[in-house]
Structures are given as C-alpha cells and as structure tokens.
Amino acid sequence: GNSVTQMEGPVTLSEEAFLTINCTYTATGYPSLFWYVQYPGEGLQLLLKATKADDKGSNKGFEATYRKETTSFHLEKGSVQVSDSAVYFCARTTGTASKLTFGTGTRLQVTL
C-alpha cells in the first residue's frame, strides 16, 4: 500500500545545529511529496513540496530532495532556531484523488 515512514521523535537540538529528519515512502505510483509543519495548537502549514524525482523543495532554510532511488525525502536545515520547534509531517499523495498519506510526525525541540 501507500505509506510514509518518519523517524521517531522527539528530536532535541541546540540552536544553530544541523537538522535532518528522515522520511521514506513506499514506491507505488509517482507521488508528490510534502513536508508540513504544525506549531502547537495550530493546523498544518505547507513547508515545501516536490513533485518528481530529483526535485528539491526549499523554504525558510529547509530543504528536501525527492530521491526515487532510495524512496526518500529527508528534511534538512543547516542552522535551526528556537522558533523552528514544532511537529514536522512528511506526506505523499495517494491515488487519483491526490489524497494525502501522512507519516506519524516528528517533534523537534530546539533549545538555546
């Protein structure tokens, strides 16, 4: 089936540290891939997306590259800030209705 697997959290980093959150997906069809971020008490915000292999999505210093050969879409940021503390969800489209299948989310906590 269609699924998304994310690394278990929480991830705790010091400010300015390098961030990687792993995400892999099942290789069925030609999905679009997304990263969404959810701040406490809020809904999800689209962070970045990639629609085909080798595409790189980027936004606010975050990047992720669509790797078909490893079925991965890892999220990276070179220098995290306290304000980046949130839950990050990896997602893929599923089916012709472009429904989204989400990973379980990874909580990031950035400290001073």
Place this chain on the structure above:
Amino acid sequence: GAVVSQHPSRVICKSGTSVKIECRSLDFQATTMFWYRQFPKKSLMLMATSNEGSKATYEQGVEKDKFLINHASLTLSTLTVTSAHPEDSSFYICSARYGTGTDTQYFGPGTRLTVL
C-alpha cells in the same frame, strides 16, 4: 494567499448533541475539501473527501451517518458530528485544494472538540 479558516476553533458539548464545524477557503475556490481527524500525538487520519456539489467519499471505517459532510459551495464545507460521544473528542482539521492541476492541500487551523 491560500488561507483556510475553521470555525469554531474549539467547542465543548454534551454527549448526544450534534456539533457543526465550518471550513472556509478565504481567498480561493476549493473544488475539493478534505476532513481529517488527529488524535493526541498522532498523525492525521483522513476521514472523507468532498467535492463541491456532490456527495462526500468516506474512508473505510468512517461512519457517514455520524460524520455528515456538506460541500455546498466552492468556499465552504461543513462537518457535522451527530449524536456526539466522548470517544468523538478529537482535533478535526480540514484542508482545501483549488483546481485539478494541483495536488497541494492548504490546511485550516483545526477545531478541538470535547464531548462531555
């Protein structure tokens, strides 16, 4: 752009009553809207997909008679939780997609439902 609102942001109701949650796309026309449920510290579970002017498509295991979805216009979808019970307490999130040429969904801020 691409702002989605939900109302109310939180609601507390008694067991057995019905609750309506509204989802609006504020600056675009949403041909498709989605309703999700999120359990504490868990991922989002898709409940149903609704297209303007047609019946919603429910995911397996979601009771269509309990979770009534109406998508009467291109900017408004409503979710009514009928005869709510404590186990229906959850965070309900809607999303909207505009056009058929994109697969990006824009999410509302969510509604926290607590059933006493």
